[in-house]
Amino acid sequence: MAQIIAMHSHRGGTGRSSIAANLARLMADEGHRVALVDTDIQSPAAHVLFGMTELRGERTLADYLIGQCEVEDAAAAVPVAPGGAELFLVPARAEASGIHEIIAQGYDVGLLREGFDRLIEALRLDVLLLDTHAGINNETVTSVASAQTLVVVTRSCRLDLAGAGETIEFANHLGCPRRALVVNMVPPGVPGEAARARAEAAYGSTARAVLPYAPELACVAGDRLFADAHPDHPLVERFRSVIPALLDKD
Numbered sequence: 001m002a003q004i005i006a007m008h009s010h011r012g013g014t015g016r017s018s019i020a021a022n023l024a025r026l027m028a029d030e031g032h033r034v035a036l037v038d039t040d041i042q043s044p045a046a047h048v049l050f051g052m053t054e055l056r057g058e059r060t061l062a063d064y065l066i067g068q069c070e071v072e073d074a075a076a077a078v079p080v081a082p083g084g085a086e087l088f089l090v091p092a093r094a095e096a097s098g099i100h101e102i103i104a105q106g107y108d109v110g111l112l113r114e115g116f117d118r119l120i121e122a123l124r125l126d127v128l129l130l131d132t133h134a135g136i137n138n139e140t141v142t143s144v145a146s147a148q149t150l151v152v153v154t155r156s157c158r159l160d161l162a163g164a165g166e167t168i169e170f171a172n173h174l175g176c177p178r179r180a181l182v183v184n185m186v187p188p189g190v191p192g193e194a195a196r197a198r199a200e201a202a203y204g205s206t207a208r209a210v211l212p213y214a215p216e217l218a219c220v221a222g223d224r225l226f227a228d229a230h231p232d233h234p235l236v237e238r239f240r241s242v243i244p245a246l247l248d249k250d
């Protein structure tokens, strides 16, 4: 059965999109059929991270939500490593297109959930990874409510951790069965164990991964995903090592 994994964080800029895109690629390289859906219609990122800086004519999630295409028409195949399985990307929207209709008219949120199910079936997926907008909006609620695994990404700063209570309540309310706390961007000079302890105390749960601030990721240039540009980077190794904890092997 396919697994749905949703990313979430209380505040923006924690690294959700970067982590989701790299995990999607690494999971596909390991042989899982994966689709990454960028549900962040307000601030799309996934297509940029995969080097699709301009979307010209490609269908998107927004096009599907406003009735202009089937959701699987918005799934672009992304090349994977030799021996890997297939990877698909559903971009949130092209520049400005779709956003006006969605803001002006809204859309039937039921379509989003239907779209997830349809993608799983049409693309024969093992994993559907959902990138989301920070905080709580319709797309995030639907994504988290649809997921078996919720990946909560936080920095270890006071502002991020102040949202822990609300995040826990949100996840409890939506009944997401499995949760994985990821502490990201631990600054140089801050011991990883100290950052872990702060985050674990705030969230009352064990962190699945503690990821350092990596300048190479912050300034990755060109059109390549970080895991492609730096396959041997220790951060990529940490991304790989978190995959088993996210995939329910039952």
Ligand SMILES: Nc1ncnc2c1ncn2[C@@H]1O[C@H](COP(=O)(O)OP(=O)(O)OP(=O)(O)O)[C@@H](O)[C@H]1O
Residues within 6 Å of the ligand: 009, 011, 012, 013, 014, 015, 016, 017, 018, 019, 040, 043, 045, 132, 133, 134, 184, 185, 186, 211, 212, 213, 214, 215, 217, 218, 219, 220
């Ligand atoms: N571990 C890290 N080390 C250094 N830079 C990082 C790390 N993780 C993410 N970044 C950088 O931080 C910035 C924000 O990352 P990203 O867009 O993935 O976060 P986000 O949570 O999806 O943001 P948003 O809330 O805007 O959607 C990007 O420039 C990214 O390259």
Ligand SMILES: [Mg+2]
Residues within 6 Å of the ligand: 016, 017, 018, 040, 045, 131, 132
């Ligand atoms: Mg993002």
